[in-house]
Amino acid sequence: xxxxxxxxxxxxxxxxxxxxxxxxxxxxxxxxxxxxxxxxxxxxxxxxxxxxxxxxxxxxxxxxxxxxxxxxxxxxxxxxxxxxxxxxxxxxxxxxxxxxxxxxxxxxxxxxxxxxxxxxxxxxxxxxxxxxxxxxxxxxxxxxxxxxxxxxxxxxxxxxxxxxxxxxxxxxxxxxxxxxxxxxxxxxxxxxxxxxxxxxxxxxxxxxxxxxxxxxxxxxxxxxxxxxxxxxxxxxxxxxxxxxxxxxxxxxxxxxxxxxxxxxxxxxxxxxxx
Numbered sequence: 157x158x159x160x161x162x163x164x165x166x167x168x169x170x171x172x173x174x175x176x177x178x179x180x181x182x183x184x185x186x187x188x189x190x191x192x193x194x195x196x197x198x199x200x201x202x203x204x205x206x207x208x209x210x211x212x213x214x215x216x217x218x219x220x221x222x223x224x225x226x227x228x229x230x231x232x233x234x235x236x237x238x239x240x241x242x243x244x245x246x247x248x249x250x251x252x253x254x255x256x257x258x259x260x261x262x263x264x265x266x267x268x269x270x271x272x273x274x275x276x277x278x279x280x281x282x283x284x285x286x287x288x289x290x291x292x293x294x295x296x297x298x299x300x301x302x303x304x305x306x307x308x309x310x311x312x313x314x315x316x317x318x319x320x321x322x323x324x325x326x327x328x329x330x331x332x333x334x335x336x337x338x339x340x341x342x343x344x345x346x347x348x349x350x351x352x353x354x355x356x357x358x359x360x361x362x363x364x365x366x367x368x369x370x371x372x373x374x375x376x377x378x379x380x381x382x383x384x385x386x387x388x389x390x391x392x393x394x395x396x397x398x399x400x401x402x403x404x405x406x407x408x409x410x411x412x413x414x415x416x417x418x419x420x421x422x423x424x425x426x427x428x429x430x
Contacts, residue, residue: 184398188391206392216393219376223357226288226372230295231353237296238303238348239341245304246311257304264301271298272365279366286368294362299352306351310344343411350408354401373397 191201210216244250245257263271275294284290314337322332338345360374367375377393380386 234299242307
């Protein structure tokens, strides 16, 4: 069987692309454990002192607390709003449905710098002070489309006959949602929470424009890049954030796939009695 030269070329392109994409990610932990303060090869030795510096930096601890507050608040609000929109899109037909959903999803494709400047101008015109809550509002705006994309898939895979059976047995709509619908889509909800939290935790542009005196973690990292002596500790902090982001994304994907398998199993078991 003859080998396809196009397939080899495509494989070579994939390898080069992956190397270009992930080389900086591999270099980040290398320099985080490097003993020298200069970010350059060859490495001078192994050390964990840059991670010890993080534990003794009070301003970093404050930035971490701010980011956790913003991330958790943004994740909860985005998931609640995304669940409402996804439920409406999957369950009901209403005028201009596609246009409305498309308008809500627009921040997913808009450049963040445009969104940040527009929000800053709006807040200045309204006379609202910049704070962590303005950052939460900006992050909710960009996280809701991702939550809708995840939760729409969960609600579309839901067997509506289960909800109808619950209501036929005398359960209210809220009781049906709490006892039947929510447990079935809960893996999708958890996936939405994790994805939106990760996006909010790593987001810089909107936080840079909308934050006040209380900076978030990405803004703090940017402020430290002006000092060459701080670069190794920034590398150590980046390594921790990278590991956390990868872990959260893996968990989110696991919950998403679990939701798909669960709904598929429910659909097949229900189909056996129809």
